[in-house]
Amino acid sequence: MHILITGGAGFIGSHVVRHFLKSYPSYTITNLDKLTYAGNLANLRDVESNPNYRFVRGDITDGDFLLQLFQENQFDGVIHLAAESHVDRSIANPTEFVVTNVLGTVNLLNAARASWQSDYEGKRFYHISTDEVYGSLGSEGLFTEETSYDPHSPYSASKASSDHFVRAYHDTFGIPVVISNCSNNYGSFQFPEKLIPLFINNIVNRKPLPVYGKGENIRDWLWVVDHAQAIDVIFHQGKSGETYNIGGHNEWSNIDLIRLLCRIMDGKLGRPSGESEKLVTYVTDRAGHDLRYAIDSSKLQRELGWVPSISFEKGLELTVEWYLSNAEWLDDVTSGGYQRYYEEMYGNR
Numbered sequence: 536m537h538i539l540i541t542g543g544a545g546f547i548g549s550h551v552v553r554h555f556l557k558s559y560p561s562y563t564i565t566n567l568d569k570l571t572y573a574g575n576l577a578n579l580r581d582v583e584s585n586p587n588y589r590f591v592r593g594d595i596t597d598g599d600f601l602l603q604l605f606q607e608n609q610f611d612g613v614i615h616l617a618a619e620s621h622v623d624r625s626i627a628n629p630t631e632f633v634v635t636n637v638l639g640t641v642n643l644l645n646a647a648r649a650s651w652q653s654d655y656e657g658k659r660f661y662h663i664s665t666d667e668v669y670g671s672l673g674s675e676g677l678f679t680e681e682t683s684y685d686p687h688s689p690y691s692a693s694k695a696s697s698d699h700f701v702r703a704y705h706d707t708f709g710i711p712v713v714i715s716n717c718s719n720n721y722g723s724f725q726f727p728e729k730l731i732p733l734f735i736n737n738i739v740n741r742k743p744l745p746v747y748g749k750g751e752n753i754r755d756w757l758w759v760v761d762h763a764q765a766i767d768v769i770f771h772q773g774k775s776g777e778t779y780n781i782g783g784h785n786e787w788s789n790i791d792l793i794r795l796l797c798r799i800m801d802g803k804l805g806r807p808s809g810e811s812e813k814l815v816t817y818v819t820d821r822a823g824h825d826l827r828y829a830i831d832s833s834k835l836q837r838e839l840g841w842v843p844s845i846s847f848e849k850g851l852e853l854t855v856e857w858y859l860s861n862a863e864w865l866d867d868v869t870s871g872g873y874q875r876y877y878e879e880m881y882g883n884r
């Protein structure tokens with residue numbers, strides 16, 4: 536089996552590449568990534584010499600390049616993670632999100648369709664999406680697979696649009712697709728612009744912790760390793776044309792999460808209790824800030840037997856320990872040094 540994983544140098548993608556290489560030694564994995572600011576080949580140092588792993592630097596917004604890549608390779612499956620992924624950046628530059636997330640996804644669907652030529656036996660196109668397409672919840676209820684799409688940010692609107700195109704290619708052309716919509720991930724190798732790694736980095740450096748609004752927004756956090764396991768199960772056993780929600784049954788208001796994080800960090804850094812929390816600084820709220828996300832993942836549990844493996848307290852502690860013992864990774868990412876890694880490893884190609 537030869538699988539194309541897009542966005543494999545990013546946060547979740549690197550965990551998915553690692554998971555598939557370790558779990559399926561007979562598979563060939565091609566990682567296609569443009570290496571934007573969010574792509575970092577150092578995330579995959581431990582697997583880069585695996586003979587079944589290949590990295591291709593390329594841009595999913597380039598349709599001709601994708602057609603050629605699919606012509607040169609017989610991919611049996613695609614796991615599509617490449618995207619612009621940060622809500623704040625989508626507010627600053629919405630167009631980039633349309634081009635990468637919508638056009639890039641359509642280009643990939645076109646390349647898969649051209650390559651597979653209506654012979655879909657054993658083929659699968661798996662699109663990785665987000666719970667943010669469902670919009671925002673009040674204090675009650677959960678997102679199910681039947682919840683209507685109601686995206687509010689340019690990021691979630693672009694992901695919603697790409698989800699619709701994936702379904703449209705299934706319904707119109709018969710491509711065997713599967714989609715999952717996952718809640719907020721946390722864990723190692725996450726770019727320190729997202730809440731948890733940003734705040735870990737700021738606490739280490741005694742910098743302010745910018746809490747948007749009152750910190751009352753709620754997110755449902757899932758350990759990235761559990762997400763990779765869910766992706767494995769859905770890729771292999773999910774029904775074509777279906778959507779699966781993935782979540783941690785783990786709702787935290789931002790401020791409660793930040794307080795927990797501060798407590799763990801005080802302990803790990805040997806600082807007096809309460810020291811890190813003094814860095815909390817309330818700042819202007821994010822425009823269009825969704826109040827609450829919470830996922831009902833009972834379909835995935837019932838039909839495919841997946842459940843998260845660890846508690847949030849344990850996962851967060853492991854995550855903090857990882858960032859503290861990988862200070863070089865964090866320094867490299869925050870200083871931009873990681874962007875030299877590709878040239879050092881692969882030369883200027």
Ligand code: NAD
Pocket residue numbers: 541542543544545546547548567568569570571572573574575593594595596615616617618619620621635639663664665666694716717718719720721726
């Ligand atoms: P990320 O920003 O860490 O990584 C994205 C990767 O895509 C990077 O390696 C980047 O270089 C690559 N990329 C971007 N534009 C590209 C292009 N034009 N061509 C090729 N590669 C390109 O993102 P992430 O947090 O790992 O998210 C991965 C996927 O999972 C995204 O589709 C995102 O919408 C989805 N998702 C993320 C979360 C989360 O909490 N992070 C939750 C649910 C769903």
Ligand code: TYD
Pocket residue numbers: 621622623719728729730731733745746747748752753754789821
């Ligand atoms: P983020 O990690 O950007 O994920 P998303 O917006 O996709 O949920 O943000 C998680 C939550 O934390 C969200 O409610 C916004 C909030 N937040 C802050 O309060 N301050 C920050 O500096 C960041 C990056 C996020």
